[in-house]
Amino acid sequence: MTTTSIPPRTPPVDRAWSGWRTVLVVMGALLALVGVTLFAVGGVGLWAQHQRDGDGYFTAGPERVSTSTYALSAPGLDIGGVGPDAFYTDDFLGKVRIETKSTSGTPVFIGIGPAADVAAYLKGVSHDEVADFDVDPFHLTTTARPGDKPAAPPADQTFWVASGTETLNWTARGGDWSVVFMNADGSQKVDAELSVSGTLPAVEGITIGALIGAALLLLIGSAVVVSTITTRRTFSD
Structure with a gap:
């Protein structure tokens, strides 16, 4: 073996x-x-996600904004960017809500409109333009534009894509926009507490x-x- x-x-x-x-x-x-x-x-x-309010909005503010002129504007709010507009507008900002509480007793008008139309309306009107802002602490850097009073109250204009007195609601979409704050009667010295909210679905x-x-x-x-x-x-x- x-x-x-x-x-x-x-x-x-x-x-x-x-x-x-x-x-x-x-x-x-x-x-x-x-x-x-x-x-x-x-x-x-x-x-x-847990910072949303009951309506699904994220809110910043309130913060005080004021000007001794007839209007405060934030020009050139360019919403868009490289890629599909839907991502940068509806999917990112979603629904926008701007609220003001007048500290002077005069109701405050809020309007969002095409930048070119807003610039034409405010041409020759004494107003402040927002050039920059800080969040913490909140601070606006503005540029004074000399002029006279507006020819007509802001609510009489037809170019606004969204407007309101004390409260504005808008579903953001692509474009070159300006945001304007004025006394509803077009008078001088705008003074209010401002809050800005957005649903920000992209989050x-x-x-x-x-x-x-x-x-x-x-x-x-x-x-x-x-x-x-x-x-x-x-x-x-």
């Missing part, structure tokens, strides 16, 4: 750590780091996308690192 001896299997040996392995580990770690960052973004988005999509992306990148990054390290050991023949 002939017996065949099976040679003993050699124990696992370490393969040399190569430069490619280092690159893979670094890439995996970077992917995981980006995933952690996206998780943070998603967490902020989840927190923001929900960004939050979901960030969380899904974070989970995928963490899984991929972790898998790359773990597989690269654990496959360093192998059996020799």
Whole structure:
């Protein structure tokens, strides 16, 4: 009877750590780091979702705005950008609500209109244009435009795409717009508490996308690192 001896299997040996392995580990770690960052973004988005009011609006303010002239305008509100207008308007801003509470007793008119038409209406009218603003603390930087009183009250104009006294509601759409605040009777010295709100529907999509992306990148990054390290050991023949 002939017996065949099976040679003993050699124990696992370490393969040399190569430069490619280092690159893979670094890439995996970077992917995981980006995933952690996206998780943070998603967490902020989840927190923001709970800051909506009962009507689904995010609100900034109230803050006091005033001018000794006949109007305060924010010209050149260019809504659009590279890509489909729907993303930058309906999907991003959604519905806009602007509210004012007069501190002088005179109701305040709010209007949004095409920038060219608003500029024509305010040409020769004493008013302040918003050049810049800070959020915290709230501060407007304005440029004074000299002139006289308006020829007619703002509500008499027909070019407004949205307007109201004390409250304005508007569904944002692409275009070059100007926002105007005036006393409803066209008188001088506008003084009011201002609040601006928006539904910002894109926030929900960004939050979901960030969380899904974070989970995928963490899984991929972790898998790359773990597989690269654990496959360093192998059996020799």
